[in-house]
Amino acid sequence: MDLTLVFSLLFLSCFHGASSDSRYFTSLFTLGDSYIDVGNFVIMAARAVPAVPVWHDKLPYGMTFFGHPTGRLSDGRVIVDFIAEQFGLPLLQASLLNSPDVSKGANFAVGGATAIDVDFYERNNLVQFKLLNNSLSVQLGWLKELKPYFCSATKGGCRGCFSKALFFVGEFGVNDYNFLWSAGKTEHEVMSYVPEIVENIVRAVERLIKEGAVYVVVPGNPPNGCSPTILTLRSSLNQTEKYDNIGCLSDINRVAMYHNVMLRSEIGALREKYPRARIILADFYKPIISMLQNPDSFGVASQDALRTCCGGGGVYNWNPSAICGMPGATACKDPSAFVSWDGVHYTEATYRYIAKAWLYGPFADPPILSAIRH
Numbered sequence: 254m255d256l257t258l259v260f261s262l263l264f265l266s267c268f269h270g271a272s273s274d275s276r277y278f279t280s281l282f283t284l285g286d287s288y289i290d291v292g293n294f295v296i297m298a299a300r301a302v303p304a305v306p307v308w309h310d311k312l313p314y315g316m317t318f319f320g321h322p323t324g325r326l327s328d329g330r331v332i333v334d335f336i337a338e339q340f341g342l343p344l345l346q347a348s349l350l351n352s353p354d355v356s357k358g359a360n361f362a363v364g365g366a367t368a369i370d371v372d373f374y375e376r377n378n379l380v381q382f383k384l385l386n387n388s389l390s391v392q393l394g395w396l397k398e399l400k401p402y403f404c405s406a407t408k409g410g411c412r413g414c415f416s417k418a419l420f421f422v423g424e425f426g427v428n429d430y431n432f433l434w435s436a437g438k439t440e441h442e443v444m445s446y447v448p449e450i451v452e453n454i455v456r457a458v459e460r461l462i463k464e465g466a467v468y469v470v471v472p473g474n475p476p477n478g479c480s481p482t483i484l485t486l487r488s489s490l491n492q493t494e495k496y497d498n499i500g501c502l503s504d505i506n507r508v509a510m511y512h513n514v515m516l517r518s519e520i521g522a523l524r525e526k527y528p529r530a531r532i533i534l535a536d537f538y539k540p541i542i543s544m545l546q547n548p549d550s551f552g553v554a555s556q557d558a559l560r561t562c563c564g565g566g567g568v569y570n571w572n573p574s575a576i577c578g579m580p581g582a583t584a585c586k587d588p589s590a591f592v593s594w595d596g597v598h599y600t601e602a603t604y605r606y607i608a609k610a611w612l613y614g615p616f617a618d619p620p621i622l623s624a625i626r627h
Contacts, residue, residue, distance in 0.1 A: 280358035287364030292324025292347035294364030308578030329601030335608035478505030481569035
């Protein structure tokens with residue numbers, strides 16, 4: 254517990270006085286999936302299939318910080334909430350709430366969002382269910398529709414109205430790869446989709462820059478082979494799997510690493526093309542791996558490193574019949590003592606660590622605060 258206390262005090266000191274950076278950005282716009290969704294999936298799902306319950310719209314989601322569910326897939330805040338706090342910005346609401354005040358930005362991220370348009374997965378029978386139309390290109394369309402309203406509320410009008418905004422593009426790719434793995438694709442086959450997925454992400458970043466964006470954060474993929482959900486689903490197949498020294502699935506993590514290497518290369522080319530833009534490559538992989546490799550340093554018991562805080566039992570505490578929020582699932586008493594919150598997403602403590610690492614380093618190229626001060 255002493256380590257947990259020290260860890261908490263460290264983060265409190267790092268985020269104390271966040272308003273001191275408020276002069277840098279006047280707004281925040283986020284595109285992405287469930288890692289930074291703040292409620293759009295709940296809204297879209299209710300409109301599309303109102304009879305189907307959405308489990309993360311129930312306690313214990315939100316228990317740590319908000320005291321009630323907010324649509325975030327965590328026990329509390331997610332990465333972009335900590336980023337907003339750093340710059341003295343309000344925690345963004347879901348864009349689909351259609352708030353009349355967009356002067357501080359908007360969060361367009363939706364759980365399940367893909368880099369490739371969803372009709373590709375449906376048309377090629379890669380999924381056996383109807384997907385929400387929430388892909389990267391769709392979210393870009395939402396941003397384009399909102400831009401005139403945002404710019405009209407910005408001093409100076411549309412000219413340069415995005416120049417003082419911070420943009421997030423991602424994380425994208427995890428859902429694309431999950432659909433492909435679930436469709437029975439081999440590692441080689443999944444790898445073959447990486448160039449197109451990365452190209453779509455980079456094209457979106459370029460589109461934002463052309464629209465006037467200057468500061469864009471582009472997160473890579475996390476080590477999804479360490480997900481308690483995927484580890485459970487793979488173990489139930491009774492197949493011989495190859496695990497790394499942490500206990501994660503090597504093939505899934507190799508795809509994530511390949512994605513991240515290719516993303517870095519393409520972002521490098523984009524920087525050369527647009528030297529005035531500040532494109533920040535955010536590493537989502539290494540922070541998670543560092544926590545799993547040295548759990549004790551983060552107040553996480555080694556036996557819980559690959560277990561989820563909120564679940565329904567089993568080796569990894571993830572049960573498809575009792576997913577977090579469903580009857581039969583319970584949450585641990587101290588989510589900060591876990592890396593994973595619900596088997597796919599992370600605890601507020603994990604997101605806080607990642608946000609700090611992106612703001613100050615070392616897991617961002619360049620760190621966000623370094624990018625804006627030089």
